Amino acid sequence: MSISWETLAGRQDCIYEVEDFEAAGYALITAQVLYESESHQRMHYQIVQAYRAQYRERLSDLGFNFDLNEVGRFCYVFPKRAPKTMLPLKETLLILTLRSIYHAKASRGDLNKGIAEVTIEELESTHKELTSREITNSVGEMRALFQQMRRWGLAKLVDTEAGDTQPFVVAILPAIDVLINESWLTRIAAYKDVPADPPAEGKVNEEA
Incomplete structure (x- = not known):
């Protein structure tokens, strides 16, 4: 039987309140990934990290698999x-491209604290090479796509300094290595000849 948050919060060595435990659990389920490096997620990550056994048990009871990566701190x-989710083709192809780039950079040891940084030019050229498609011609749509990638804990845009030729670079986050598995990577070739309009079937957390 799992220990209640009230019992944990009542211990002399516990610095958290019941509301803190509840908020961390809610944040984890809604965000799917919590990173210590993200300032708005740091406290929630640290709570879950400190009480991982209790969260694993509770999340399992709710029908979730849970894991914590000490190296990547997420x-x-x-x-x-979960039922299969229909993702738009554009998002699916971007995820596949990001995962492929991350794999290549990790293989070369070209990561910074588990994060793979790539310029927009590199991303666009790799995406075109792998999929025979452009990502988008709109900066606004690019930002919207990466808002979704960030919500899934896969990647984010990082604004560059004033005067830089590009407004941002792409940071591919370490959870992409575990959330997007090898079966996703094998789809690249199959999508090259798919029309641009229909959605592609897939889900961010699909297992092999």
Whole structure:
């Protein structure tokens, strides 16, 4: 039987309140991934990290798989039995491209604290090479796509300094290495000849 948050919060060595435990659990489920490096997620990550056994048990009871990566300093959840989700083709191809770039950079040891940084030019050229498609011609749409990538804990845009020729660079986050598995990577070739309009079937947390 799992220990209640009230019991944990009442211990002399505990610095957290019941509301802190509840907020951290809610943040983890809604964000899917929590990073210590993200300032708005740091406290929630640290709570989950300190009480991982209790969160693992509770999340399992709710139907979620849970894991914590000490090296990358992130934790993540995904449903044990979730229906397949239809992702738009554009998002699917971007995820596949980001995962492929991350894999290549990790293989070369070209990561900074588990993060792979890539310029927009590199991203666009790799995406075109792998998929025979452009990502987008709109800066606004690019930002919107990466808002979704960030919400899933996969990647984010980082604004560059004033005067730089590009407004931002791409930071591919370490959870992409575990959330997007090898079965995703094998889809690149299959999508090269798919029309641009139909959605592609897939889900961010799909297992092999």
